[in-house]
Amino acid sequence: MREVFFMIFSIFTVLAALGVVVSRHAIFSAFSLVLAFFGLAILYLLWGTSFVSMLQILIYTGAIVVLFVFVVMLLDLKKEETLDSAKTGPLVMAGLSVWFFSLLILRALNRATYFKSTNVEAASDIKSISTLLFSKYLWGFEILSVFLLALIVSACVLARAEYMERKADQ
């Protein structure tokens, strides 16, 4: 039962991810991205990590892609001048994607116990996740938080500088 659902939603996710790349119109890319993230969340759910799955929907589908869509809508792209302006860029990207994809396939083939992974389910609930975050992965966690804080502060400084300039002009 679980395997069947897993297959269905794997295919769904891959198709949606393809839709992101293939769509001529940026708005459909964004829409496919929503579907792809949603499919990914369902895959997490099937792996038994309900907490990660819900965070996936809450953060990626519910917040980040909304911002993407927001920007895309403001851009007002016409059908012709969408993403195929550059010729070499897509080729390089396609090459990189093929390389990554073959790496992933090799990795998946090497793991015979793909559906019965136990270490994933150990960190499914909030308590074990937070214990891991504050013990084993403490340094990574702290460095990431400092990094994110730096990003937020720099974004604020940039926005503020523009705002101050405009104020000085008036």
Next chain:
Amino acid sequence: MDLTELSIVSIKTLLIYVAFIQVVPVMIWVERKGAALIQDRPGPNRVGPFGVFQPIADALKFLFKEDPVPKEVNRLLYNLGPFLILLPSSLIIAAIPVGDRVELFGRDILLQVADIDVALLFFLSISSLGVYGILFGGWASNNKYSLLGAMRSSSQVISYEIPIALSAANAVMFYGTFSLRQMVMQQEGVLLGFLPNWGIWFQPIGFLVLFVALFAETNRLPFDLPESEAELVGGYHTEYGSMKFAAFFMAEYINLATASALLVTLFFGGWHVPWLSDSWLLLKLGSQNVVALVQVAMFLAKISVLLCIFVWVRWTVPRFRFDQLMHLAWGNLIPLGLANIIVTAILLYFFEGR
């Protein structure tokens, strides 16, 4: 999963969903009558006694109206819009515990569609998907007012999701669980001898933040800028007609019902009868099924009170300006929520030793 269990789950799901969707016609009548009461006019009084059949007349009117599709719209997204907003708001119903349990055919049946272990997160994440209906519907309409409504909605919903998440995190810290059922379980009986044991006494700030933010999340006045009819014709649903237009309204009322259910679950004891414990009720009433019936009635009563407050606020408070709206979220609610989390953590550390 055998056939009996499957049928039990199906019937339960159907019952709870239909019950929640019945909020829509009832709320249409309550909203129109409530508005009339507040504005000192009679309101709908032609269809049936006190106009109670007005929702049926409204629904029929929607059904028989022409369903125009404007020229040059993006067909796919235009038609998807109403479904994209209706789907998440109905999905959320699955996580709401409407009562404890009934004993039927020798089985214990939980009065909840799905007892999810991360129910609160499920609620937040699925409700955050509702914005896509507004965004894509508003954009696909190919109308500048619709687009403006969609823009306002996306920035508003993203901003107000943060205070909601902060308030929810606060509730999770206090109850020590993500499960809405477990949260309700902890709000049984009497507090200090005279208060019902409700979450609101322990986290009044959390309630205040969540209550204000939910108004914005459900696009209700005073935060209904995405559809503010005085400036944007109708906002994101300007170009919709017939049942597609009705779908936006159904979603709004279902969202209201689920928002009230969340508030009741987190802060007002869920299905519990105030002051009374479940074991006392079972002793007096004799049967678990009767107790369950009382609990569901109690839950409905609590939701109804909150829904009436939503209507009351809508027709009393004037609409915010957009910068005021943003300032309320980023300048007031988010700092308040963050401070609340820190204070709660300190108090929990000293008093509960968690």
